Amino acid sequence: MNKKYKLALFILLPVGVTLLATLWLRGHDIAVLNSKGIIANRERDLMITATLLMLIVVIPVFALTFFIAWKYRASNAKAKYKPDWDHSRVAEFTWWAVPTVIIFVLAVITWKGTHELDPFKPLSASTEPVAIQVVALQWKWLFIYPQQNIASVNLVQFPEDTPINFEITADAPMNSFWIPQLGGQVYAMSGMKTRLHLMADETGNYRGSSANISGEGFAGMKFTARASAQTDFEKWLQSAKNSPAHLSFKEYNKLAKPSKGNLVTYYSSTEADLLGKIVRKFTTPTLDREYGNRSGGLSNYGEVHN
Numbered sequence: 001m002n003k004k005y006k007l008a009l010f011i012l013l014p015v016g017v018t019l020l021a022t023l024w025l026r027g028h029d030i031a032v033l034n035s036k037g038i039i040a041n042r043e044r045d046l047m048i049t050a051t052l053l054m055l056i057v058v059i060p061v062f063a064l065t066f067f068i069a070w071k072y073r074a075s076n077a078k079a080k081y082k083p084d085w086d087h088s089r090v091a092e093f094t095w096w097a098v099p100t101v102i103i104f105v106l107a108v109i110t111w112k113g114t115h116e117l118d119p120f121k122p123l124s125a126s127t128e129p130v131a132i133q134v135v136a137l138q139w140k141w142l143f144i145y146p147q148q149n150i151a152s153v154n155l156v157q158f159p160e161d162t163p164i165n166f167e168i169t170a171d172a173p174m175n176s177f178w179i180p181q182l183g184g185q186v187y188a189m190s191g192m193k194t195r196l197h198l199m200a201d202e203t204g205n206y207r208g209s210s211a212n213i214s215g216e217g218f219a220g221m222k223f224t225a226r227a228s229a230q231t232d233f234e235k236w237l238q239s240a241k242n243s244p245a246h247l248s249f250k251e252y253n254k255l256a257k258p259s260k261g262n263l264v265t266y267y268s269s270t271e272a273d274l275l276g277k278i279v280r281k282f283t284t285p286t287l288d289r290e291y292g293n294r295s296g297g298l299s300n301y302g303e304v305h306n
Helices: 003-026 038-071 089-116 230-241 249-255 274-280
Strands: 130-137 140-145 150-153 155-159 164-170 175-178 186-188 192-198 204-210 222-228 265-267
Touching: 003 038, 038 089, 038 192, 130 155, 130 175, 130 186, 130 274, 140 155, 140 222, 150 155, 150 230, 155 230, 164 175, 164 186, 164 274, 186 192, 192 274, 222 230, 230 265, 249 274
Parallel strands: 130 164, 155 222
Antiparallel strands: 130 140, 140 150, 150 265, 164 192, 175 186, 175 204, 204 222
């Protein structure tokens, strides 16, 4: 094969692979790359930037691997024998300096991004935030709206361009709350409460799921996160308030029992401080006769920062 054709082959091969990978990604709906919220947008940009920086090392390494394997094959008698080439100061400097610089740049970007995207950091916007409390159950999700005094199962709705302040806990094995198109996952743990701040920048139904295996019903532990216009959100609130069901702590204990394939359910009202009672089941030492759960010890419940 002519040297020019060989050189062209080694150049076009990685370019072709990169082009095919790009086309494949564009043709498939990968949630973390099809972001719909300000947090998810920044997380996507961070992932792409980090990947491109690492490819500065990865692509030349693979290209050189194929080139060296071809050039110094046993049948190539023209390949020059250079036993002392491994002591080249230029080569040594290059393959140590370039990765070092990339790692330093990645460290700076990661440090900055980690603090900017802290899930406990509230989002600033011209609209008032909506508070939503999340409880991971077996194998379903409970969403409590303390400001509106309603609750829903396996569906959470909120207005677009509005900060959402999630408070997350679990009444089941450790789980993980995740809406890929809006932001990263945050763990949900019994007896503890953590926070997550997200905001959708356009309307739509987004897939929510559990990102931590939690038993036989894990695969079906999905929910819908619906971002809507403010007027549609208010209509949805009104429809939820028309539900005949009330979520008392006694009714909650029935809901908390393990079950699979749960349909979307609405509760027109909830018991006061329901999230606090759920968390205190795991943090206080004595038995409360009224609710049939632990209470009466600690007045506050723990917080964990993930």
